Amino acid sequence: MKRRLSYGLSALVLALCAKVQADTFTLHSDDISDGEMMSKTFEFEGFGCNGDNLSPQLSWxxxxxxxxxYAVFAYDPDAPTGSGWWHWQLxxxxxxxxxxxxxxxxxxxxGLxxxxxxxxxDYRIKGFGGACPPQGHGVHRYQFTVYALPKALDIPENASGALAGYMVNANALASSTIEALYKRD
Structure with a gap:
């Protein structure tokens, strides 16, 4: 019984330390804010969209x-695809x-x-692809996340987004996200 309690307390202490460490890892942007609408500067150019297609400034x-x-991802979970839309995987x-x-x-x-x-x-380009939700589809969430990694990833140059996502999530020490919003009327 004592041994189980000791293991349980050790696991709790490790979990709390990991949470404290993760809470100190923060993402900031001069261009986008959590829960706020993004400007057309960050809208895609193509697929009926005509923005500037610039990635936002990010610092962590x-x-x-x-x-x-580090890895930086931008993802729209609201895209009507059944699997969301990957806008950026760096x-x-x-x-x-x-x-x-x-x-x-x-x-x-x-710039890298x-x-x-x-x-x-998901636009099939290697780089940032801006927001381009379907017209009249309402507000979409754009999750910009930076991941701290213990080492550079050994993935092939032609890796799929799913493989990159798997490797980043399997190895991440911590992450921090800004969830900006965008819609086209």
Missing amino acids: SGAPEGTEA VNLPASTTELARGAGSTDGS PEGAMHVSN
């Missing part, structure tokens, strides 16, 4: 000890990177540090 701090790399940002400037998700990769890699999004 408080990464847990052992962080050696992996293998070095641990020294704690900010991405507005437009860093361009397909030419010019060495070693970082775009995974093809």
Whole structure:
């Protein structure tokens, strides 16, 4: 009985430490805010949308000890696909990177540090693809999440979004999300 109690207390302490560590990892943006509408600057250009297709500025701090790399994802869970829509999957940002400037998700990769890699999004482009919900479909949520990773991921250059998502989620030490909103009338 004592041994089970001891294991239980140890597990509780570890879980609380992980939560405290995760709570100190924060994501900030000068361009988007949690629960607020995004501007047309972050709307896709194509598929009937005519925005600027720029990725928002993002910065983060408080990464847990052992962080050696980051991943940044943008996802719309409200897309009428049955599986949501991946707008951006960026992996293998070095641990020294704690900010991405507005437009860093361009397909030419010019705003990225060495070693970082775009995974093809659901528009079938390697880079950021802005919001483009169906006209009249109402408000969609856009979840911008940064993940702290213990190492750069070993994934092929032509990895699917599902593979990238699996590898990031299986290895994440912590994550932080801003959920911005967008709609087209």
